[in-house]
Amino acid sequence: xxxxxxxxxxxxxxxxxxxxxxxxxxxxxxxxxxxxxxxxxxxxxxxxxxxxxxxxxxxxxxxxxxxxxxxxxxxxxxxxxxxxxxxxxxxxxxxxxxxxxxxxxxxxxxxxxxxxxxxxxxxxxxxxxxxxxxxxxxxxxxxxxxxxxxxxxxxxxxxxxxxxxxxxxxxxxxxxxxxxxxxxxxxxxxxxxxxxxxxxxxxxxxxxxxxxxxxxxxxxxxxxxxxxxxxxxxxxxxxxxxxxxxxxxxxxxxxxxxxxxxxxxxxxxxxxxxxxxxxxxxxxxxxxxxxxxxxxxxxxxxxxxxxxxxxxxxxxxxxxxxxxxxxxxxxxxxxxxxxxxxxxxxxxxxxxxxxxxxxxxxxxxxxxxxxxxxxxxxxxxxxxxxxxxxxxxxxxxxxxxxxxxxxxxxxxxxxxxxxxxxxxxxxxxxxxxxxxxxxxxxxxxxxxxxxxxxxxxxxxxxxxxxxxxxxxxxxxxxxxxxxxxxxx
Amino acid sequence: xxxxxxxxxxxxxxxxxxxxxxxxxxxxxxxxxxxxxxxxxxxxxxxxxxxxxxxxxxxxxxxxxxxxxxxxxxxxxxxxxxxxxxxxxxxxxxxxxxxxxxxxxxxxxxxxxxxxxxxxxxxxxxxxxxxxxxxxxxxxxxxxxxxxxxxxxxxxxxxxxxxxxxxxxxxxxxxxxxxxxxxxxxxxxxxxxxxxxxxxxxxxxxxxxxxxxxxxxxxx
Numbered sequence: 261x262x263x264x265x266x267x268x269x270x271x272x273x274x275x276x277x278x279x280x281x282x283x284x285x286x287x288x289x290x291x292x293x294x295x296x297x298x299x300x301x302x303x304x305x306x307x308x309x310x311x312x313x314x315x316x317x318x319x320x321x322x323x324x325x326x327x328x329x330x331x332x333x334x335x336x337x338x339x340x341x342x343x344x345x346x347x348x349x350x351x352x353x354x355x356x357x358x359x360x361x362x363x364x365x366x367x368x369x370x371x372x373x374x375x376x377x378x379x380x381x382x383x384x385x386x387x388x389x390x391x392x393x394x395x396x397x398x399x400x401x402x403x404x405x406x407x408x409x410x411x412x413x414x415x416x417x418x419x420x421x422x423x424x425x426x427x428x429x430x431x432x433x434x435x436x437x438x439x440x441x442x443x444x445x446x447x448x449x450x451x452x453x454x455x456x457x458x459x460x461x462x463x464x465x466x467x468x469x470x471x472x473x474x475x476x477x478x479x480x481x482x483x484x485x486x487x488x489x490x491x492x493x494x495x496x497x498x499x500x501x502x503x504x505x506x507x508x509x510x511x512x513x514x515x516x517x518x519x520x521x522x523x524x525x526x527x528x529x530x531x532x533x534x535x536x537x538x539x540x541x542x543x544x545x546x547x548x549x550x551x552x553x554x555x556x557x558x559x560x561x562x563x564x565x566x567x568x569x570x571x572x573x574x575x576x577x578x579x580x581x582x583x584x585x586x587x588x589x590x591x592x593x594x595x596x597x598x599x600x601x602x603x604x605x606x607x608x609x610x611x612x613x614x615x616x617x618x619x620x621x622x623x624x625x626x627x628x629x630x631x632x633x634x635x636x637x638x639x640x641x642x643x644x645x646x647x648x649x650x651x652x653x654x655x656x657x658x659x660x661x662x663x664x665x666x667x668x669x670x671x672x673x674x675x676x677x678x679x680x681x682x683x684x685x686x687x688x689x690x691x692x693x694x695x696x697x698x699x700x701x702x703x704x705x706x707x708x709x710x711x712x713x714x715x716x717x718x719x720x721x722x723x724x725x726x727x728x729x730x731x732x733x734x735x736x737x738x739x740x741x742x743x744x745x746x747x748x
Numbered sequence: 749x750x751x752x753x754x755x756x757x758x759x760x761x762x763x764x765x766x767x768x769x770x771x772x773x774x775x776x777x778x779x780x781x782x783x784x785x786x787x788x789x790x791x792x793x794x795x796x797x798x799x800x801x802x803x804x805x806x807x808x809x810x811x812x813x814x815x816x817x818x819x820x821x822x823x824x825x826x827x828x829x830x831x832x833x834x835x836x837x838x839x840x841x842x843x844x845x846x847x848x849x850x851x852x853x854x855x856x857x858x859x860x861x862x863x864x865x866x867x868x869x870x871x872x873x874x875x876x877x878x879x880x881x882x883x884x885x886x887x888x889x890x891x892x893x894x895x896x897x898x899x900x901x902x903x904x905x906x907x908x909x910x911x912x913x914x915x916x917x918x919x920x921x922x923x924x925x926x927x928x929x930x931x932x933x934x935x936x937x938x939x940x941x942x943x944x945x946x947x948x949x950x951x952x953x954x955x956x957x958x959x960x961x962x963x964x965x966x967x968x
Binding site (some may be wrong): 262311386388389391392395396398399402404406410411412414415416417418419422425426429432433435436437439440441443444449452467468470471494497499512554557559563635 | 863867890902921926935945946959962
């Protein structure tokens, strides 16, 4: 069992080491892809093994329960698509002399470490190890965001590193305070283990836990793209290379948020459900509102996708605040569906940017007429984001709405519906100009390599499959909600 | 013996916070880095004093390790970044003047004492009573980060926040578990290395490390 827990961490790390030694070649590039596939495979195998009893390994440092399995599947799916697309991306950058062999090697090493850090974050059984892993994702992605070395990329990197490091520092202070409360309740050196904290949460000092919970919410909220420290998000996600944007938007935000789900399970016992619910509702509503406002007047398609991620993270925070089994299960389906769709969209956006040498919405016209494949991929991604059937976000948004109603939060549901309608309109308005109509006379030719086309096709099929046959996963999501101690 | 211990903790906490206030006061980048090293020494003294008091060799060793990182390695990295700056650009440019900055610092210290009351009341030992000084340094660090416009001074502010959090950990629980402490130290080291490399890239690309130039990415 320990092997299954170690492979998702060690395989990407080994792929990173391979790239470090032999450089970015076919072999090492495929080793990175294979590592991402192995994360997905371990997630699926663990999914069949974990029941209501979490599997613990490596002296209680690692643990797999239904939530970790869900997150491993998201990391594996998005990771596989992004790493596969990275091969074409780096080939293109090398061919146009935007990067060097050394740059390509650094890219391969960092993307492997990034995957390893995310796997460690979702498999950690210890609040401190979780923190180390999440901070490690910032370190691994810093030079991935700035990989193009332009003025804008550099500006985005600086803001990203400073804001996320500061935010995550607050999470560390929160961790230290929770440890203090745990030690004082007689928990000894294992006072940071999730299961130990959960079991003794009722004995923790409420004043100290309140401080800790506030700091952890702000800290991990920063990394999950939640207001008020969301300002790094659009800059970093728009400047990073497309496969990296896909990983950051599609999984990293959700990985950081899964930390908050685990913390909520402890704090809810120590303080009652009111504290985290209020906190998550405030940041969630603030986040969706800001994101919708910035979607309305957006002129840049990559920033548009980034703000849409922010909107979805806000919705996820609101679903977590509702906290019923239905809402938590719907939230996890939402995370997976959003992850795959955002990957498809960012990869498409990368091809658009390469063809037009621009990320302005106004520069892209009549895409469906110019490239059926790229146009369809972009359109499918947007339709998923809009929450239309037959795709999975239709089901997840409907269930979140029912969850809110079930948690007697009808007023929240009302606000969310209004804001989501505004965001819906903004997305339709912005993307219909890009997709439909006559192409401009000077519109550049869009050429996709065979591999790039295959990635987009697989991404589209994944979106559709999840929408049509999400059945087996629903059981897993409900199990995850139950493991988090949710009832009702 | 116990009064010597209490005096040592109080003196260290005082020195730790004083270094923070001095950083808010001074502008020259070199003296900021020197003060940060002094603060690192005070931070290392917490586990050192605690270890001698409790006859715990491991804590003394942790103190020595902290000292080599916070007094030696990290300030050395920052000094290199300052050394690469042109002579006339080695002052941080605060948004507030010195008087206003010191007033804000005073307000932040009072705030730190107010917010740490639940911590002190949970376990009113000698060490926990010094926690307000540690939290004050966290707040002062955030203030330095938001009020200074040079890359190196933002890194100094970040390290102050980190010092304050590490001090809180030592004063409340004699430190987090070793594996977490190791991971956290490694993460901080890497973060500072990254900030150092980025500072160089900023200077190379923008010809300056004045962060007011970073305004090209925005929405509207």
